Amino acid sequence: MKVLGIDPGLTRCGIGVVQGSIGAPLQMVSVGVILTSSQDPTEVRLLQLEREIQLWITEFKPDVIAIERVFSQHNLRTVMGTAQAAGIALLLAARNQIKVVMHTPSEVKAAVTGSGRANKAQVSKMVLNILKLDEAPKPADSADALALAICHIWRGGGNSKVAAALAAEKTRIASLKKTGTAKK
Amino acid sequence: MKVLGIDPGLTRCGIGVVQGSIGAPLQMVSVGVILTSSQDPTEVRLLQLEREIQLWITEFKPDVIAIERVFSQHNLRTVMGTAQAAGIALLLAARNQIKVVMHTPSEVKAAVTGSGRANKAQVSKMVLNILKLDEAPKPADSADALALAICHIWRGGGNSKVAAALAAEKTRIASLKKTGTAKK
Known part of the structure; x- marks a missing residue:
């Protein structure tokens, strides 16, 4: 199973690919961080994020995309950006028909x-050990993306409910025209 | 000036097009609401929203897209959906190179x-009067989308700073490859 982990963020979006299965050694395929400038308008940053994530999907053809669920414990401005970045990642998964x-x-x-x-340092250290890396990926966002992918593989791919619903929706998406839109 | 107003939402996304200029009567071109089912996974709903909004952009070729700025005074779940819906609208504006x-x-x-x-009923009533409609658009989300478009026209198209920044970014977006992504 090849999993693309995404730690969503507008300023720094961690991204990484891990391959493996439960009970076998896991392997890091790639890791990075997508940076967009806070000097740019939000819409430009979202477009950049969309294109960058799509490049990763096209290159690595993951079986699954694992995204960190956003909470609003941080400040409002950060949460909005994070929610929108997560939304872009979700959109791309659906568009590419990836679970x-x-x-x-x-x-x-x-x-x-x-x-x-666990704190960030502990997570980074375990990611380093699990994937047998020589050095911890930096920034922490990229280590978090790998941790997400590892989590997904070790949890046995869980959440089959979402996968089933998505599969059921594929036909409907493919044939989607103007349903649900009422114009006057 | 033709303005596409969007009142972002995952369950109900108000959308409407108003044409006109300051000091002249405004005209409603179209109004509607994009509905997605809360039974569907978020990624499927975001994809549906993206396709529907794109249909409106393609059909009406607006000069400007006006979106309601999201605040988090409501509950967390709603805000996340609203932020993500607004993110999709922002993404589409950038992708279509529309201010x-x-x-x-x-x-x-x-x-x-x-x-x-003003409350929702007062906004609906004024939208009705300003656009000389026979009946108020329902649901309220669609009236809000028209109000957004009216607001944008009457404010004189404001926010030239964003427009200038976006114009400056066009070249960079067009040539965007893998900049900002560091892979290992």
Whole structure:
């Protein structure tokens, strides 16, 4: 199973690909961070993010996209950007007909370190060990993206409900025209 | 000037087109609401929204897209959906190289009714009068989309800063490849 992990963000969006299965060594395929400038208008940054994530999907053809579920414990401005970045990632998954699953930060921490309350350094260190890397990926956002992918593989691909619903929707999306829009 | 107003939402996204200029009667070109089912996964709903909004852009070729600026005074779940819907609208504006401006709910209310604290019924009534409609567009989300478009025209198209930044970015977007992405 090849999983594209995305730690959504407008300023820094962590992204990484991990391949493997439960009970076998996992392998990092690629890791990076998509940067957009806070000097640019939001719409330009979202478009850049869309194009960059699409490049990763096209290049690595993941079986699944795992995205960190956004919470609003941070400040409003950050949350809006993060929610929109996550929305772009979700949109791309649907458009490319790739299964997508969201994991909460504590699910990811628990899967990778054994504790839902682990800090960033602990997560980075475990990602390093699990993937047998020489050095921890930086910034932390990219390590988080790998942790998300690892979490998804180790949880056994979970959330079959979403996958089933998405599969059922494929036909409808393909034939989607103007349904649901009422014009006067 | 032809303005596409969007009142972003995942369950109900109000959308409407108004044509006109300051000091001349405004005319409604079209109005509607894009509905997506809460039974569907978020990614499917976002994809549907993207396709529907694109149909409106393709059909009406607006000069400007006006979007309601999202605030988080409501519950978290709603705000996430609204932020993501607004993100899709912003993305489409950038992709279609159409100027996009966000207006706050109170800016819209003030422009249309003269009071930033007007209620939904007052906004609907003024939209009805301004556009000389026989009946108020329903649901309220569609009237809000028209109010946004009216607000944009009456504010004189404001926010030239965003437009200038977007224009400056066009070249960069067109030539965008893998800049900003560091892979290992």
